[in-house]
Amino acid sequence: MESQLADVLMLSRIQFAANISFHILFPTITIALAWFLVYFKVRHEISGHPVWMRIYRFWVKVFALSFALGVVSGITMSFQFGTNWPGFMETVGNIAGPLLGYEVLTAFFMEATFLGIMLFGSQRVPSWLHTLSTFLVAIGTSLSAFWIIALNSWMHTPDGFEMINGVAHPVSWWDIIFNASMPYRLTHMMIASGLTAAFLIAGLSAYRLLKGDTKLAPRKAMSAGIVVAALLIPVQIFVGDLHGLNTFEHQPQKVAAMEGVWETERGAPLLLFAWPDEETRSNAFEVGVPGLASFILTHDMNGEIRGLNEFEEEGHPPVKPLFFGFRIMVGLGLLMLAVSWLGSWFLWRRGAVPVWMQRTLVGMTFSGWLATLAGWYVTEIGRQPWLVSGVLRTSEAVTTVPGAQVGLSLTMYLLVYAVLLFAYLQTLFYMARKSVEVEEFEREVDVDLDELQARAAAEPNANHQEAR
Amino acid sequence: MIITEWLPEIFLVLMGLAVLIYAVLDGYDLGVGLLLPMDNEPQRSQMIASIGPFWDANETWLVLAVGILLIAFPEAHSLVLRELYLPAAFLLIGLILRGVSFDFRAKAVTGHRRLWDHAFKAGSLITSLTLGYMLGRYVLAFQTGWVAQGFAVLSGICVSAAFAYIGGAWLVMKSEGELQIRAAYWSRRAGWFAALGIAAISVMNPLVSADVAERWLSMPAVFLLIPIPLVCLILVVLVDQYLKQVPTRDDVGCWFPFVAAALLFLLSFLGLAYSFFPYVVPGKLTAAEAASATASLQFIGVGVAIVLPLILAYTAFAYRVFWGKSTELKYY
Numbered sequence: 001m002e003s004q005l006a007d008v009l010m011l012s013r014i015q016f017a018a019n020i021s022f023h024i025l026f027p028t029i030t031i032a033l034a035w036f037l038v039y040f041k042v043r044h045e046i047s048g049h050p051v052w053m054r055i056y057r058f059w060v061k062v063f064a065l066s067f068a069l070g071v072v073s074g075i076t077m078s079f080q081f082g083t084n085w086p087g088f089m090e091t092v093g094n095i096a097g098p099l100l101g102y103e104v105l106t107a108f109f110m111e112a113t114f115l116g117i118m119l120f121g122s123q124r125v126p127s128w129l130h131t132l133s134t135f136l137v138a139i140g141t142s143l144s145a146f147w148i149i150a151l152n153s154w155m156h157t158p159d160g161f162e163m164i165n166g167v168a169h170p171v172s173w174w175d176i177i178f179n180a181s182m183p184y185r186l187t188h189m190m191i192a193s194g195l196t197a198a199f200l201i202a203g204l205s206a207y208r209l210l211k212g213d214t215k216l217a218p219r220k221a222m223s224a225g226i227v228v229a230a231l232l233i234p235v236q237i238f239v240g241d242l243h244g245l246n247t248f249e250h251q252p253q254k255v256a257a258m259e260g261v262w263e264t265e266r267g268a269p270l271l272l273f274a275w276p277d278e279e280t281r282s283n284a285f286e287v288g289v290p291g292l293a294s295f296i297l298t299h300d301m302n303g304e305i306r307g308l309n310e311f312e313e314e315g316h317p318p319v320k321p322l323f324f325g326f327r328i329m330v331g332l333g334l335l336m337l338a339v340s341w342l343g344s345w346f347l348w349r350r351g352a353v354p355v356w357m358q359r360t361l362v363g364m365t366f367s368g369w370l371a372t373l374a375g376w377y378v379t380e381i382g383r384q385p386w387l388v389s390g391v392l393r394t395s396e397a398v399t400t401v402p403g404a405q406v407g408l409s410l411t412m413y414l415l416v417y418a419v420l421l422f423a424y425l426q427t428l429f430y431m432a433r434k435s436v437e438v439e440e441f442e443r444e445v446d447v448d449l450d451e452l453q454a455r456a457a458a459e460p461n462a463n464h465q466e467a468r
Numbered sequence: 469m470i471i472t473e474w475l476p477e478i479f480l481v482l483m484g485l486a487v488l489i490y491a492v493l494d495g496y497d498l499g500v501g502l503l504l505p506m507d508n509e510p511q512r513s514q515m516i517a518s519i520g521p522f523w524d525a526n527e528t529w530l531v532l533a534v535g536i537l538l539i540a541f542p543e544a545h546s547l548v549l550r551e552l553y554l555p556a557a558f559l560l561i562g563l564i565l566r567g568v569s570f571d572f573r574a575k576a577v578t579g580h581r582r583l584w585d586h587a588f589k590a591g592s593l594i595t596s597l598t599l600g601y602m603l604g605r606y607v608l609a610f611q612t613g614w615v616a617q618g619f620a621v622l623s624g625i626c627v628s629a630a631f632a633y634i635g636g637a638w639l640v641m642k643s644e645g646e647l648q649i650r651a652a653y654w655s656r657r658a659g660w661f662a663a664l665g666i667a668a669i670s671v672m673n674p675l676v677s678a679d680v681a682e683r684w685l686s687m688p689a690v691f692l693l694i695p696i697p698l699v700c701l702i703l704v705v706l707v708d709q710y711l712k713q714v715p716t717r718d719d720v721g722c723w724f725p726f727v728a729a730a731l732l733f734l735l736s737f738l739g740l741a742y743s744f745f746p747y748v749v750p751g752k753l754t755a756a757e758a759a760s761a762t763a764s765l766q767f768i769g770v771g772v773a774i775v776l777p778l779i780l781a782y783t784a785f786a787y788r789v790f791w792g793k794s795t796e797l798k799y800y
């Protein structure tokens with residue numbers, strides 16, 4: 001019986017992790033891409049230059065596809081609480097329920113309804129109303145992030161509630177929503193979304209240029225992506241540091257695992273590499289900068305960092321995923337810094353980026369995804385063994401559904417997600433290749449790439465240069 | 469104060485409202501998906517274009533319904549989804565397939581569109597069948613045994629037919645020419661099945677549940693309730709007669725089948741609501757028993773009171789923008 005429960009727990013955790021990992025990919029793109037679309041549309045409103053509308057039309061399609069994937073995987077999430085984690089709602093439903101409810105009421109309906117007008121309505125409504133619809137979709141996606149991050153942060157740093165007969169009851173909604181880690185997590189996530197969209201736009205536009213696109217649209221879009229990334233990344237590093245300090249204060253065991261600190265120590269080194277071993281409770285192959293971890297976390301070379309051994313009794317998160325996840329995230333952040341600043345320098349000095357730089361950008365197209373996932377793995381695995389810190393353990397919330405059923409549903413989800421992710425990536429690059437051939441997307445529904453290429457071959461001058 | 473006392477029942481009514489709106493709105497989306505003719509690509513594109521601007525918002529009503537169950541009645545949410553674990557998983561797979569096919573088909577790699585249309589149709593079918601099956605299990609309070617399972621399967625088929633019925637009616641309203649004639653034919657056929665299914669469920673329900681029988685067959689309720697099945701019957705016959713005439717001259721009354729089908733949904737829903745109110749899980753949990761803390765219901769209640777009218781207003785606005793016959797789906 002015990003091992004059966006352990007199986008269901010592990011399967012349910014894998015299923016939740018798979019669902020939310022797949023899901024977060026798409027909101028991470030759409031939250032910021034919506035604001036990019038507002039920017040493109042407003043530029044078009046102001047200048048009247050058609051290139052901004054061309055950029056808009058290409059990216060609105062990427063948005064529509066990403067949004068659809070986000071919606072369907074998000075619905076899955078709303079069922080997961082009941083199917084796999086009944087203990088969650090039974091214990092903290094009074095808190096979590098209204099926050100989720102506000103997300104549905106204030107965000108989902110607004111974004112879904114105005115998305116219809118944004119995608120298909122520009123010939124049926126005045127231009128300003130179309131711009132307004134785009135704006136409302138952007139507001140909706142950001143509001144959605146606000147509510148869900150509020151709930152997620154509350155699970156890390158719960159506040160504003162009291163426990164009555166083992167059930168959480170709200171005391172102050174303000175304290176619940178704006179709990180200790182919420183402002184940091186929200187800012188960190190919003191900027192992560194900005195970086196993800198910026199590198200996606202830069203990467204896919206660079207891909208178009210490499211495929212021989214001579215039009216103005218991909219160059220403009222690539223520049224926008226590079227510059228936005230260059231502006232956001234230093235802010236992100238700063239905010240990330242603040243978020244880390246906040247975690248150090250409220251969830252010290254998480255930071256200890258991230259830094260690979262076993263024994264409480266002063267002047268802890270910043271480990272560039274190590275192999276944490278939970279059996280021996282020590283690190284192998286340490287390469288570190290002396291005193292730097294203490295300095296970053298306490299702003300004192302001799303500051304004290306509490307080690308994992310202090311938390312052994314009540315339980316601490318597994319060390320390896322946090323230790324490596326954190327390094328992957330930071331490493332990608334530094335790479336983003338180098339690439340976006342170098343790219344901006346090229347744009348500023350030469351007005352264009354060299355081919356090797358374009359290739360690098362194509363390689364970095366989905367770097368935002370990797371960094372975001374790595375970051376979420378650090379913070380979410382770092383919450384274990386708690387589901388809600390200090391209130392509810394993950395193992396106490398899991399379902400009693402038979403393991404075989406969970407195994408079956410998990411297999412189905414994994415299969416579907418694998419196919420969809422493949423199709424998504426394939427479709428994005430296909431759309432980019434197709435846009436090399438067409439002046440702009442119009443009757444896209446009726447034309448495919450083979451047909452276009454045949455047409456171009458038949459009349460070589462058909463591929464007009466765009467008005468500059 | 470009185471409002472505070474009635475909060476659980478108010479949320480139960482709200483949840484019912486969300487389910488009803490979902491059944492009508494996503495019902496026609498799913499119906500259109502079920503009816504996709506695999507022998508005619510242009511008609512498929514036309515059909516999907518007619519639901520293009522709406523499906524996403526329509527599906528959100530399901531999220532709201534499940535959301536209210538989760539928010540207001542967490543205990544019932546856990547109980548229902550534990551009982552319906554696998555059907556829920558299938559429902560989600562169906563919704564995923566339907567939702568993504570919409571976008572993938574429009575942007576599909578050369579030659580893959582047909583594949584996505586198959587996925588669209590399969591997704592709609594899986595969703596409709598599981599929704600109906602889940603409704604059947606729910607109505608009988610998750611009883612086991614072959615009678616309950618049979619009832620749930622029948623409910624699955626009936627709900628799918630009802631969706632095809634309203635989907636066809638939607639197309640009669642939103643399309644012209646050959647597609648409209650085809651849609652009228654489909655809708656008519658589906659209508660017979662749906663009517664038969666509704667009748668079968670109406671008869672079976674009091675037979676298998678003593679409580680329901682008591683509510684419907686006691687005096688004088690029975691006289692007040694008689695109009696419900698009567699109006700249903702009249703509507704079905706009228707719609708059937710109208711659909712036989714499509715295309716009508718100047719397209720007169722093209723909205724009638726859709727409105728009538730929506731009315732039929734409303735009446736069936738009222739019938740179910742009358743059978744089970746104030747239970748959240750029939751015969752097991754009432755709204756008051758399953759409700760969350762009053763403070764939580766108040767907090768979200770304020771939001772509902774402010775936001776729900778807004779949602780209804782801009783939903784109406786979106787339908788106005790895309791009023792009339794649907795045109796080719798263009799992204800701009």
